[in-house]
Amino acid sequence: MSTEHVGDDRDLEVELASPAAGRIGLPFDAICTGCQRIAVKRASLEDVGHEPQANLEELEAGDCTSFKHICHRCQTCTWWNPVAVLTGLIRADQEED
Numbered sequence: 001m002s003t004e005h006v007g008d009d010r011d012l013e014v015e016l017a018s019p020a021a022g023r024i025g026l027p028f029d030a031i032c033t034g035c036q037r038i039a040v041k042r043a044s045l046e047d048v049g050h051e052p053q054a055n056l057e058e059l060e061a062g063d064c065t066s067f068k069h070i071c072h073r074c075q076t077c078t079w080w081n082p083v084a085v086l087t088g089l090i091r092a093d094q095e096e097d
Contacts, residue, residue: 012027012029012040012086012088012089013089015039015040016040016042016086016089018040020039020070020072021039021040021041021042022041022042022043022069023042024042024044025042025043025044025045025047026042026043026044026045026056026059026085026086026090027040027041027042027085027086027089027090028040028041028042028043028048028061028064028080028082028083028084028085028086029061029082029083029084029086030043030067030069030080030081030082030083031080031081031083032071032073032074032078032079032080033066033078033079033080033081034071034073034074034076034078034079035071035073035074037071037073038083040086040089041067041069041080042069043067043069043080043082047065047067047068048064048065048067048082049063049064049065050063050064056085056087056090057087059085059087060085061082061083061084061085062082064082064085066079066080066081066082067079067080067082068080
């Protein structure tokens, strides 16, 4: 099970709430293949190469494929590589619903 990517004092909840993260899908800490920026992005299980019924507790970033998402720094839709599955943010999202 992946957990929050610990790094440079980023507020992952704020990043997830940003429109730049997207509104649909699971939260991933991901790296843009263009500019190498790491950010929280949402992607569906299908977008990262998994079946919709996959067990989220067993999901590892290394088992996920790259997905397309907007990079506001590159100003284009580009590929993002998952660095971590943000399971804590997934749980918080589910509790809010």
